[in-house]
Amino acid sequence: VTPPGGVDSAPKIRIYVEAPLAPGTTQPIAAAQAHYLIRVMRLKLGDGVRVFNGRDGEWLARIDQVGRRGALLAIVTLLRGQIAEAGPWLLFAPVKRLKLDLMVEKATELGVGVLQPVLTRRTVAQRLNPARLRAQTIEAAEQCGRLTLPEIRPAREFDGLLSDWPVDRTLFWGDESGDGRPAAAAFATAHRPGAAFLIGPEGGFEAGERDRLRRFAGAVAIDLGPRILRAETAALAALGLWQAVAGDWRRQ
Amino acid sequence: VTPPGGVDSAPKIRIYVEAPLAPGTTQPIAAAQAHYLIRVMRLKLGDGVRVFNGRDGEWLARIDQVGRRGALLAIVTLLRGQIAEAGPWLLFAPVKRLKLDLMVEKATELGVGVLQPVLTRRTVAQRLNPARLRAQTIEAAEQCGRLTLPEIRPAREFDGLLSDWPVDRTLFWGDESGDGRPAAAAFATAHRPGAAFLIGPEGGFEAGERDRLRRFAGAVAIDLGPRILRAETAALAALGLWQAVAGDWRRQ
Numbered sequence: 189v190t191p192p193g194g195v196d197s198a199p200k201i202r203i204y205v206e207a208p209l210a211p212g213t214t215q216p217i218a219a220a221q222a223h224y225l226i227r228v229m230r231l232k233l234g235d236g237v238r239v240f241n242g243r244d245g246e247w248l249a250r251i252d253q254v255g256r257r258g259a260l261l262a263i264v265t266l267l268r269g270q271i272a273e274a275g276p277w278l279l280f281a282p283v284k285r286l287k288l289d290l291m292v293e294k295a296t297e298l299g300v301g302v303l304q305p306v307l308t309r310r311t312v313a314q315r316l317n318p319a320r321l322r323a324q325t326i327e328a329a330e331q332c333g334r335l336t337l338p339e340i341r342p343a344r345e346f347d348g349l350l351s352d353w354p355v356d357r358t359l360f361w362g363d364e365s366g367d368g369r370p371a372a373a374a375f376a377t378a379h380r381p382g383a384a385f386l387i388g389p390e391g392g393f394e395a396g397e398r399d400r401l402r403r404f405a406g407a408v409a410i411d412l413g414p415r416i417l418r419a420e421t422a423a424l425a426a427l428g429l430w431q432a433v434a435g436d437w438r439r440q
Numbered sequence: 441v442t443p444p445g446g447v448d449s450a451p452k453i454r455i456y457v458e459a460p461l462a463p464g465t466t467q468p469i470a471a472a473q474a475h476y477l478i479r480v481m482r483l484k485l486g487d488g489v490r491v492f493n494g495r496d497g498e499w500l501a502r503i504d505q506v507g508r509r510g511a512l513l514a515i516v517t518l519l520r521g522q523i524a525e526a527g528p529w530l531l532f533a534p535v536k537r538l539k540l541d542l543m544v545e546k547a548t549e550l551g552v553g554v555l556q557p558v559l560t561r562r563t564v565a566q567r568l569n570p571a572r573l574r575a576q577t578i579e580a581a582e583q584c585g586r587l588t589l590p591e592i593r594p595a596r597e598f599d600g601l602l603s604d605w606p607v608d609r610t611l612f613w614g615d616e617s618g619d620g621r622p623a624a625a626a627f628a629t630a631h632r633p634g635a636a637f638l639i640g641p642e643g644g645f646e647a648g649e650r651d652r653l654r655r656f657a658g659a660v661a662i663d664l665g666p667r668i669l670r671a672e673t674a675a676l677a678a679l680g681l682w683q684a685v686a687g688d689w690r691r692q
Binding site: 413416436439 | 542624663664665666670673690
């Protein structure tokens, strides 16, 4: 279905770039992105794409030159002004690569603001590849229409996490003991504006970690139902539920 | 942490079997399951496992014999009586294999009752392998603690779906136009006891399909937020949200 004003007024294809975006400028894009646009999506000189960089909003651009090592985009007009998209944070014990890819992709679609790997005592060491994580967030942001990328923070130890925890953000943590508050009620009555979800590793938190979370005033134990959820399922269910009952899925 | 009564009172490993379960009986298990128990999980003669078949509750069993072609379990005592677990239905346009595996696994963890592939006009034909889908539901049910498997129904055309729709079940469908009701509010105020979620294919529903859904009294258009969700993300977000606000995540 062609939208009013024709396809060019809002081309479907969106790409993320690093550089500033301003009307009348041109923007070189690298070989991989050019390959995607020209070879995979079969765009031609003059065709439109949507471009965003996380800071300057979303722009209509046209393919201005195509060469062997990349292409050049001409930035035309602003389609959407920049917004903050300050989504909830996801704190997760690193999981295996395919599950991590999945969690990062889905969390980006669900509007996560910060991705923070956390090393708990039972976390099985996983090599984190920040470039790979970032590529996942870019692809998901391009596809889902976000104007920002989630921020990927370096991994940190659980033990230091609570000592500098921000006062304006509730740390919801998945409590598998059944003692947590039902998540929907906990989210709907949260007293702080921001939210973060801490999902434990396979095998759960250690007793000492649970005790520290229970005693921490900024934390709320939540219950995610009667079944044992895998870590990535729990993370995505918590994010979607938050957006629906307390976040940006509510009608503006 | 060893539960009261010792490890054997509730072994962690759960397996699904087909045959009836009753105390004092023995249960042959096939080579693949025996391999998993003996070689992968390193269980020995006399070790306990939990066994369920979707009908007779969950039983403590012990490994009674190990042979080349399988093993024999001795069924000991009932651990949990059978419950119905009548979860919401998921109606989905088949997606590619890895995404389908993921959707089936996560939907099982989130308590889905029925998995119904639906062929809409824009569905790109995908070969469905019912045995593979069933294996995914078994593995996920074993892991998450369910007492039942979701029912996998044969694929059907969208066009026939509404003609025999059950009167006691709301058909929530993901409306990408922005005209749907915010999902949390729609779920919290549903008038029928049962729920089903219809998730369209990549590319969405055709205009005629949308019109039929809009005119159908048993259907409610829902909105899943400002970002474009992939089909499997939408399915899992809807299922988790339903369980949290209207389903079995609410405190009993």
